[in-house]
Amino acid sequence: xxxxxxxxxxxxxxYLRVSSDGKVFGVEPRDxxxxxxxxxxxxxxxxxxxxxxxxxxxxxxxxxxDEPLREVGWDTALDRxxxxxxxxxxxxxxxxxxxxxxxxxxxxxxxLMGKFARVALGTRxxxxxxxxxxxxxxxxxxxxxxxxxxxxxxxxxLESDVIxxxxxxxxxxxxxxxxxxxxxxDRGAKLITVDPRETPIARTADIHVPLRPxxxxxxxxxxxxxxxxxxxxxxxxxxxxxxxxxxVRTGLSEYTPERVGQICGLDPGLIEKVGLTxxxxxxxxxxxxxxxxHHIQGVDNCLxxxxxxxxxxxxxxxxxxxxxxxxxxxGQGGREHGQKSxxxxxxxxxxxxxxxxxICRVWGITDDELPRAGTSAVEMVHQAEAGExxxxxxxxxxxxxxxxxxxxxxxxxxxLEFHCQIDFFLSETCARADLVLPGTSWAEDEGVSTNAEGRxxxxxxxxxxxxxxxxxxxxxxxxxxxxxRHADKFAFSSPRELxxxxxxxxxxxxxxxxxxxxxRIEETGGIFWPCPAEDHPGTPxxxxxxxxxxxxxxxxxxxxWRPPAEEVDRKYPLRLTTxxxxxxxxxxNQTRRIDSLVQQTPRPWVEVHPSLGFANGDPxxxxxxxxxxxxxxxxxxxxxxxxxxxxxxWAGRVAANLxxxxxxxxxxxxxxxxxxACRLEPGSKIDEPPAPPVPPGVAEYPRVGGLDxxxxxxxxxxxxxxx
Ligand code: SF4
Numbered sequence: 001x002x003x004x005x006x007x008x009x010x011x012x013x014x015y016l017r018v019s020s021d022g023k024v025f026g027v028e029p030r031d032x033x034x035x036x037x038x039x040x041x042x043x044x045x046x047x048x049x050x051x052x053x054x055x056x057x058x059x060x061x062x063x064x065x066d067e068p069l070r071e072v073g074w075d076t077a078l079d080r081x082x083x084x085x086x087x088x089x090x091x092x093x094x095x096x097x098x099x100x101x102x103x104x105x106x107x108x109x110x111x112l113m114g115k116f117a118r119v120a121l122g123t124r125x126x127x128x129x130x131x132x133x134x135x136x137x138x139x140x141x142x143x144x145x146x147x148x149x150x151x152x153x154x155x156x157x158l159e160s161d162v163i164x165x166x167x168x169x170x171x172x173x174x175x176x177x178x179x180x181x182x183x184x185x186d187r188g189a190k191l192i193t194v195d196p197r198e199t200p201i202a203r204t205a206d207i208h209v210p211l212r213p214x215x216x217x218x219x220x221x222x223x224x225x226x227x228x229x230x231x232x233x234x235x236x237x238x239x240x241x242x243x244x245x246x247x248v249r250t251g252l253s254e255y256t257p258e259r260v261g262q263i264c265g266l267d268p269g270l271i272e273k274v275g276l277t278x279x280x281x282x283x284x285x286x287x288x289x290x291x292x293x294h295h296i297q298g299v300d301n302c303l304x305x306x307x308x309x310x311x312x313x314x315x316x317x318x319x320x321x322x323x324x325x326x327x328x329x330x331g332q333g334g335r336e337h338g339q340k341s342x343x344x345x346x347x348x349x350x351x352x353x354x355x356x357x358x359i360c361r362v363w364g365i366t367d368d369e370l371p372r373a374g375t376s377a378v379e380m381v382h383q384a385e386a387g388e389x390x391x392x393x394x395x396x397x398x399x400x401x402x403x404x405x406x407x408x409x410x411x412x413x414x415x416l417e418f419h420c421q422i423d424f425f426l427s428e429t430c431a432r433a434d435l436v437l438p439g440t441s442w443a444e445d446e447g448v449s450t451n452a453e454g455r456x457x458x459x460x461x462x463x464x465x466x467x468x469x470x471x472x473x474x475x476x477x478x479x480x481x482x483x484x485r486h487a488d489k490f491a492f493s494s495p496r497e498l499x500x501x502x503x504x505x506x507x508x509x510x511x512x513x514x515x516x517x518x519x520r521i522e523e524t525g526g527i528f529w530p531c532p533a534e535d536h537p538g539t540p541x542x543x544x545x546x547x548x549x550x551x552x553x554x555x556x557x558x559x560x561w562r563p564p565a566e567e568v569d570r571k572y573p574l575r576l577t578t579x580x581x582x583x584x585x586x587x588x589n590q591t592r593r594i595d596s597l598v599q600q601t602p603r604p605w606v607e608v609h610p611s612l613g614f615a616n617g618d619p620x621x622x623x624x625x626x627x628x629x630x631x632x633x634x635x636x637x638x639x640x641x642x643x644x645x646x647x648x649x650w651a652g653r654v655a656a657n658l659x660x661x662x663x664x665x666x667x668x669x670x671x672x673x674x675x676x677a678c679r680l681e682p683g684s685k686i687d688e689p690p691a692p693p694v695p696p697g698v699a700e701y702p703r704v705g706g707l708d709x710x711x712x713x714x715x716x717x718x719x720x721x722x723x
Pocket of ligand 1: 005006007008009010011012035038039040041042043044173174175176177
C-alpha cells in the first residue's frame with residue numbers, strides 16, 4: 001500500500017507490505033520525489049507498531065486514581081466521558097474543559113479537533129503539541145511574510161551557492177533530508193552549520209559555528225553587521241520589497257564581531273567569515289529547527305535569520321529562500337486548520353472578524369457561539385494546577401515526557417477532576433488517565449499530511465484497527481453526537497467527508513486546500529498549498545513577486561538579543577541543552593517499543609566535553625533548579641566545554657524534562673527547552689529508564705528475546721554505560 005512515513009516532517013514515501021489476511025508485515029521505500037527510495041532507521045521499522053503486542057485494543061477506565069485501569073466496553077467509556085464533560089462544564093463553565101491535541105494526526109483529524117472543542121464543547125481551551133515544536137517559526141513567518149510556510153521546495157537547495165543551517169540536527173532528526181544538503185554540496189554549495197554541538201551534518205559542513213546555547217539572535221545580528229559593513233546588502237530588494245530596514249540597520253552597530261564573539265563564545269573571525277560567505281553568495285538559503293526555536297527568544301531568533309535573508313534579497317527563485325524543518329510528521333498541516341489556540345482553519349486568526357464570519361458560515365453557528373482565543377499548551381496545564389481547568393481530553397501526545405519541568409506538569413494533571421487520553425499505545429500520560437480510548441495508528445486510516453516544505457501528501461489505509469480500537473475521528477464524532485451540542489455537525493462517516501468540509505473551510509484562507517482532492521494528491525505525489533482551484537497546480541515556491549502582507553512587502557523586525565531565562569552562576573555553571581537522537585521520536589511512546597531501535601539506543605546519556613574530567617560511561621549526576629538525574633557520560637570533543645546535552649525521549653527518573661525550565665517565549669509561548677543552567681557531579685549509580693507502560697494482560701518489559709542481545713558498540717550504542 002503506497003503511503004508515507006508516520007514520523008518526521010520529511011514525510012518520506014513508503015509502501016507498507018500487507019499479507020493476504022490484511023496484516024501489515026513490512027515496508028519498502030518508495031521512489032517518491034521527497035525521499036527517492038531512502039528511509040531512515042525509524043522509517044524502516046515504523047510498520048512494527050501496527051501489530052505490536054502493546055497496542056491498545058479496548059477502552060480502559062478507573063473510578064479512582066489509586067485503582068488500576070480495567071477494560072470496559074465502548075458504551076461505558078463514552079457514557080463516562082460525556083457525563084464528565086457535562087458535569088464539569090455545568091459546574092465550572094465551558095472553559096473548564098480543555099482539549100490538547102497533536103500534530104502527528106492526519107490533517108482531517110486536526111481539523112476535527114478544533115471543530116470539536118469550539119462547536120461541541122464550546123470551550124476556548126484547545127491547543128496542540130506543535131506548541132512544543134515549531135510555533136516560534138510560525139509566529140516569525142507570520143510577522144515577516146504574512147504567511148506561515150516554508151518559502152521553497154527542498155529541491156531548490158540544489159541551485160544554492162550557500163546554505164546555512166541553524167539549530168537543526170538534520171542527520172539524526174530528519175535523516176533523509178540530508179540528501180538535499182549533501183546534494184547541494186556535491187554541486188559546489190558551501191554548507192554553514194550553527195549549533196553548540198558538532199552534529200553529524202555539522203561534521204560535513206564547510207564552516208561550523210559552535211555557539212553558546214541561547215545566543216542565536218546575537219550571532220545573526222553579528223553576521224548581518226558584517227554584511228552591511230562590507231556593502232553586501234541587496235539595496236534594490238530592500239527598497240522595493242520590504243519595510244522596516246532602517247530600524248534594523250540602526251541597531252546593528254551594537255553587534256560588532258568582537259562583542260558578538262563574547263556573547264556567543266566564538267572567535268570573532270568566524271562571524272566575519274560567515275558574514276562574508278553569506279553576503280557574497282549569489283544564491284543562499286537558510287533553514288532552522290528547534291535549536292533556535294525552543295527559546296524565550298525563539299520568535300526573535302527566527303526573525304533574525306529572516307532579516308539576514310531579506311537584507312540580501314534571497315527570495316523568489318530556486319536556490320534562494322528560507323524554511324523551518326518541522327519535527328512532527330504533520331507539524332505544518334497540524335497548525336493550519338484550527339487546533340492551535342489562536343487559529344481557525346485555513347491559517348485564519350481566530351480574532352479576525354472576517355475569519356470568524358467565514359468559519360461560522362461553514363460550521364453553521366453564530367459568532368456568539370464561537371469561542372475566542374485560548375491559552376497555550378503548557379499554560380493550560382498550569383491553569384489545571386491552579387484549578388481553572390478541571391477536565392481534559394488529550395489525543396496523540398505525551399506531556400509526562402515532553403513538557404518542561406515535569407514535576408509541575410504532574411501537579412497540573414493530578415489536579416484535574418477528569419482526564420481522558422486517546423492513543424494507540426499506553427503512553428506514560430495514558431497510564432495515569434481516568435479513561436483511555438484506543439485509537440488508530442497511521443496505517444489504519446486515510447488522510448492527508450503536510451510536510452516541512454508545505455507539500456500535502458496522502459496516507460492510505462493498509463489494515464483494520466486491532467481488537468476494539470476505533471478511528472480517532474469516529475471516537476471524537478461519537479462523543480460529540482452523544483453530548484448533543486450541535487450534534488448534527490459531526491455526522492462524518494469517513495476522513496474523505498472531513499476533508500471535503502476542510503476544503504470549504506480553508507477556501508480563501510492562506511493555507512487554501514480548496515483545489516485539492518484525494519485523487520489529485522495521489523496522482524501528483526503531493527500538492528503545495530495554496531491551491532485555490534481544482535485546475536490550480538499548487539504553489540511550490542512562495543514570494544516570487546510579493547509577500548503576503550496586504551502591501552505585498554516583507555517586514556524587517558529589529559531584534560535585540562536577550563539572555564536566556566536562566567543564566568549560569570557559581571552553583572549552576574554549565575548550560576544544559578536537550579534534543580533528539582536518530583533512533584527515537586519525540587516522547588518515545590512509539591520508538592521505545594521497537595526492539596531494534598531500543599537496541600540501537602537503549603537509554604539516555606549526558607554528552608560532555610573531555611575538559612570536564614569524566615570518562616566514558618562514568619555515572620554523572622546532572623542537577624538543575626528543578627530536578628536531578630544520573631546518566632552515563634558520553635565524552636566527546638564535539639560539544640562546547642560550557643554545554644552538556646541530554647536526549648529527551650525517555651520517561652521517569654531519566655526524563656530530561658525533569659530538569660528543563662518552563663519559561664515561555666512571550667509571543668509563541670514555546671518553552672525554553674534548549675537552555676537552562678545546570679551543574680554536574682560524579683554520580684554513584686546510573687538511573688535506569690523505566691519500561692514503557694503496557695495495557696492490562698500484556699507481558700511487562702523486558703520480554704524474552706530481542707533485548708538480551710549484546711549491546712552494540714559506539715556510536716549506535718552511545719550512552720550505554722559500557723565504556
Ligand atoms: S526521515 Fe523522517 S519521514 Fe523519512 S523515514 Fe526517517 S523518520 Fe520517516
